[in-house]
Amino acid sequence: MPRPKNIVILISGSGSNMAAIVQAVQQQGWQQQFGAAVAAVISNRPGAPGLRLAQALGVATHLLDHHAFETREAFDAALMQLIDSHQPALVVLAGFMRILTPAFVAHYAGRLINIHPSLLPAFTGLNTHQRAIDAGCTQAGCTVHQVTAELDHGPILAQAAVPVLPEDTADTLAARVLVEEHRLYPQAVRGWLQSQV
Template sequence: MPQPKNIVILISGSGSNMAAIVRTAQAQQWQQQFGARVAAVISNRPDAAGLQLAQSLGAATQVLRHQAFESREDFDAALMALIDAHEPALVVLAGFMRILTPGFVGHYAGRLVNIHPSLLPAFTGLNTHQRAIDAGCREAGCTVHQVTAELDHGPILAQAVVPVLPDDTADTLAARVLVQEHLLYPQAVHDWLQAQP
């Protein structure tokens, strides 16, 4: 019997990318196809709307409040223990608004992925949509990448491109990119699972 490929998703907010992955996993029957399932959705915020959304989709949820810990290292150590209880093949960051310590990133090296709302390596960090508009870019988009110790610099797994329109604001561009995120992230996770032995 092959080892089950458990996926743990970390969220801090609405969980829309998490929901896109859970729905795709169900629709495409990842359990039957790859032996893969979303084992848990974990949030650092008890009020994250994504927790209720995950529960409504049948996913198990857990909360680990970062405020309960004195240091980033202590929080990450507790988070690793929580994640590792699920024996994850893949840890997915889906709007998880925490800078992770090198120890955490190293622990999940090669099985930790994130989605970033720009065409990396352009516009790492925050305010990506406004920065793309200010720079006069004709195209923007999103990137799924492996997480490394350097913020938004890991190996790129997939990208989706959207046009920047003449009358775009950061909000209208963000909304157009988000539509692509909800398509790209599940596809990138699917492709990662498919590539595993």
């Protein structure tokens, strides 16, 4: 039997992208096809709605509150230990609102991916939707990429674009992009798994 391809998903908030991936795993039979399963969902924020959502989907959850640690390095070391207890083939950032230390990124090099709500390399960082509107962009979107030490700069795995409409606000544009995120992220994770077969 090939070694199971455990996926660990990190969240900070609602967990909607996490749920899209878990549902794809369950509904598309990834266990049978790739030996893949979501082994755990971990949040750094107490009360993150995504923890309850993951539990409702039958996934093990952990809370590791970053406020309990004096330094970013100490938190990342504890997070690595928790993730590694699940022997992950892939670590997925799904709305995980922490800048990760170089040591953490290096530890998971090649098996750490993120989704960003812009068409990278445009608009790295925060407030992407308002920045796209302010810049007069006719298209916005989302990008799944490998995580490297430089924020939002890793190799691109997949992208999806949406039009920016004349009447758009940051909120309406964000809602349209989020629909694409929920479609694209499971596809990109599946593609990564297929590339490992």
